[in-house]
Structures are given as structure tokens and as C-alpha cells.
Amino acid sequence: MSGESRPAPGAMTPGPDWNPTRVVPSSAPDDVPEAWFNLVPNLPIPLPPARDGGDGQPSRLALQRRIRLAAVQEQDASTESFLPVPQRVREELAAIGRPTPLLRARALEAHLQTPARIYLKREDMLPTGSFKLNSAIAQAYFAAQQGVRTLVTETGAGQWGHAVAWAARLFGLHAVIFWAGVSARQKPGRHTVIKLLGGEVYPSPSERTQVGKALLRDGRHLLGSLGTAIGEAISYAQDHPETRYISGSNLPHVLAHQSVIGQEVKAQLAALGETPDTLIACVGGGSNLGGLMGPYLADKAERGDGLKLIGAESASAPRLTRGEWRYDHADPEGITPLTKSYTLGRDYELPETHVGGLRQHSGSAVVGVLRSQGLIDAVAYKETEAFETGSLMLRHEGILIAPESCHAVRAAVDRAIEARRTGHAETIVACVSGNGALDLEGYTAHLGDGA
Numbered sequence: 001m002s003g004e005s006r007p008a009p010g011a012m013t014p015g016p017d018w019n020p021t022r023v024v025p026s027s028a029p030d031d032v033p034e035a036w037f038n039l040v041p042n043l044p045i046p047l048p049p050a051r052d053g054g055d056g057q058p059s060r061l062a063l064q065r066r067i068r069l070a071a072v073q074e075q076d077a078s079t080e081s082f083l084p085v086p087q088r089v090r091e092e093l094a095a096i097g098r099p100t101p102l103l104r105a106r107a108l109e110a111h112l113q114t115p116a117r118i119y120l121k122r123e124d125m126l127p128t129g130s131f132k133l134n135s136a137i138a139q140a141y142f143a144a145q146q147g148v149r150t151l152v153t154e155t156g157a158g159q160w161g162h163a164v165a166w167a168a169r170l171f172g173l174h175a176v177i178f179w180a181g182v183s184a185r186q187k188p189g190r191h192t193v194i195k196l197l198g199g200e201v202y203p204s205p206s207e208r209t210q211v212g213k214a215l216l217r218d219g220r221h222l223l224g225s226l227g228t229a230i231g232e233a234i235s236y237a238q239d240h241p242e243t244r245y246i247s248g249s250n251l252p253h254v255l256a257h258q259s260v261i262g263q264e265v266k267a268q269l270a271a272l273g274e275t276p277d278t279l280i281a282c283v284g285g286g287s288n289l290g291g292l293m294g295p296y297l298a299d300k301a302e303r304g305d306g307l308k309l310i311g312a313e314s315a316s317a318p319r320l321t322r323g324e325w326r327y328d329h330a331d332p333e334g335i336t337p338l339t340k341s342y343t344l345g346r347d348y349e350l351p352e353t354h355v356g357g358l359r360q361h362s363g364s365a366v367v368g369v370l371r372s373q374g375l376i377d378a379v380a381y382k383e384t385e386a387f388e389t390g391s392l393m394l395r396h397e398g399i400l401i402a403p404e405s406c407h408a409v410r411a412a413v414d415r416a417i418e419a420r421r422t423g424h425a426e427t428i429v430a431c432v433s434g435n436g437a438l439d440l441e442g443y444t445a446h447l448g449d450g451a
């Protein structure tokens, strides 16, 4: 021991610069963007409009107009690049912890021995464990403004239903949620949380709606999927005129609400003096992808191949890598309008997986345009590849991420390994769309396979 005098442990102070309000940052509405970025007027070609079937069935477009919130229909029709974020929504987004951190994954980089820099956008840190809350808060706010008391929606993996139950509670609304049966059964923990929040949940297909009854009677899509849940939610709204139907992904207004993600990443990277070479998001309905990449569309137009945009999908629902860009319904019964997107066909029986958020046969019209015009690349990963990446993240970065997010991080890892070969100090940003704590069944199944 040196002769230097050291304070006795009891005399230690936190230090002269200790400031607990900095240690636990609380953001202000001013830290949230004033406007959402609308991708639609910024696409290189016009967005192919949704259509009716021309099959003599009652107009699906008219039904959508009746059951949806006025504010989001206005947003979908808008030709403005920026849509104002209401002050109350900015306050609530600040209150849930926006801006979310941008984490440099140094331990992962060291493990991969890569010259690449990997940044992770931490949407998993929001209170319901996923980015879905960004749009759920906005839509619940618009519903309350319109005097609506009950919202009905579908959810695939459950994160959107969870976020809607949370946001509905915030604004004193009731939430009715149709949940892809396969995921609802896999995730009793999330089911409990949604119920604790006051959500009314039906695993789909259910006996609760005409559409659900028809599927059960015919013995089709019995595992349930996002598509069956969409069909049931719309069917429920049709039979309950006092309710309004909302969506958690896919549509232009949802992608716009998620643009807080990309706007924050831009500001955070600029503060670090960084320019991204590659942006990566997993892709189901395309809302975290659109939200991250939308604000970068102008940069992409300027930089071309200098900026890579990558959508990571599930090999069990390989729409962008194997599907066709054509008009299709988003649900197996065809109660939704026809939308032009990448699709596997609405009769495609999706296999059971633990990546419910990416498990659908079709997708977003906006993402369809981005892909068809060569603006985004796509990669597909098998479930085992995703969970291997999840384990890697837990062991090296200490965080347990959602199975969906594992696809995006896997693409980042692949790029980082490639960078080791080329020596290129690539700057990679991957969106960690969600937390995995309520998706442990998937990780458990992965371990059970002996992998």
C-alpha cells in the first residue's frame, strides 16, 4: 500500500460533478421531432393505390373509410413530406423515453474482430419492449380526439397488441385485440401483461367474428396468422359501428409515425461525426424499416450504392426475396382491399415459427415500391440463424432482443464479418425493434433443439 491517504469508505462522496438528473435523463417534448416524415411523396414512383376486388363483393375501400380514424386517413392521403406531431403526442413520446439510445456495440465488434462500427438503435428500451408504442400513442391520441371509446386491432407476435393496450389505457380507451393464435399460445407471459393492462384478447381464428367462424368451419389457417387476425379485427369493426379499427404496420401513416426512429438516428450519428454506410431493419409490415430509412431517402437518392438499405426478413415468410410484386389481399378471406406489395399469395399457409412479427404472406405497398425500384436490398434468415444471433447479443452486449430484431442484427453481423475480409471500416446501423424478455419461449425452443 502506498502512503497516500485515502478517504475512509464512509467518507466517500459521489463527487463534485455528480448530478442525478443527468444520470437518469428525462427528456422534454423538445427532444421529440415536431414533424413525422411521410415517405409517400418522396418515393421515386407514385404509390400504387389500394383497390377493390372487382368481384361483386361490397366495397372493401368503403368499409375501410368507415371503420378507420379520420386523422390517419388524412395522413395516408397527404402529399406533404412532413406531418405535424401534436404537442400532446410529443409529450407522451418524451415520457416513454424518446429519444432512445444509439448504442455502439463495441463488445460485439471486438468479438467479430471487425473494422466495422456497429450501432444499435435501442427501440427495445421503450416501456412495452418495442417500437410499436410510437404509433400506438399517436393513434390512441387521434381516437380520443375523435371521441372514439373502443379501438379494435390485430397483432401478430403480440407487441402491437401490447402497445395498443398500453396506449389505450393512457387515453382512457378500451382495446379489443385479435392475436394470431399461434403466437398467442406461445406467449402466455405477454398475454398476461396485455390482460393486466385491460386489453380484451382473442386468439385468432376465434368464434368472436364472422370471419373467424368461417375459417374454423372450413378448417383453414387454423394455426392463425397476422392475416386471420386482420380479417377478424375488420369483421369485428364492421359489426360494431361505435368502434374504430387501427393497424400497427404496413400503411403510410404508421411508417410516418415511426420516422421518429430515423430522425433520431440522423441526429445521434451527426453528433458523433458519423455518416452511415448501411442501415438495417427487420421487415414484417415494414414500419420499423420505413421509420428508420424514410428520413434517409434523400441521402439514398444522392449516394446510391454508397448508402445500403437492407431489409432482413424471415425465411419462413420470404416475401421480399421470393415473393411477387403484385396486388393481393392482406388477409386470407379477402376482406381487406387489394394492395400492391410483395406477396407469397394469400393462400400461403405460413409455417409455425417464433418470429410472429415477421410472419405474414404480404406486406407494405411502400416497402414494395422501395424494393421494386432497387432502393432496398433484402436478406432472409432461418429461425436458428436468428436465435444464434440473439444468443450472441446476450453473451456479448448483455441484452436479450426480440426474435424479429435478431434478423436485423444478423444482417449487421454478416456485414461486419464481410468488413473483416475487405478491411472497410463500414458504419452500420441496425434497429433493435424489440426486447426479447416476453419471447423467451422461442429462445427456449432453440436451446431444446440442442443448438
Ligand SMILES: *Cc1c(COP(=O)(O)O)cnc(C)c1O
Residues within 6 Å of the ligand: 130, 131, 132, 157, 159, 160, 248, 249, 250, 282, 283, 284, 285, 286, 287, 288, 289, 357, 358, 402, 404, 405, 433, 434, 435
Ligand atoms: C411488429 C414488430 C416487427 C415487425 O414489424 P414492422 O412493421 O415490419 O416493423 C419487428 N420487430 C418487433 C419487435 C415488432 O414488434
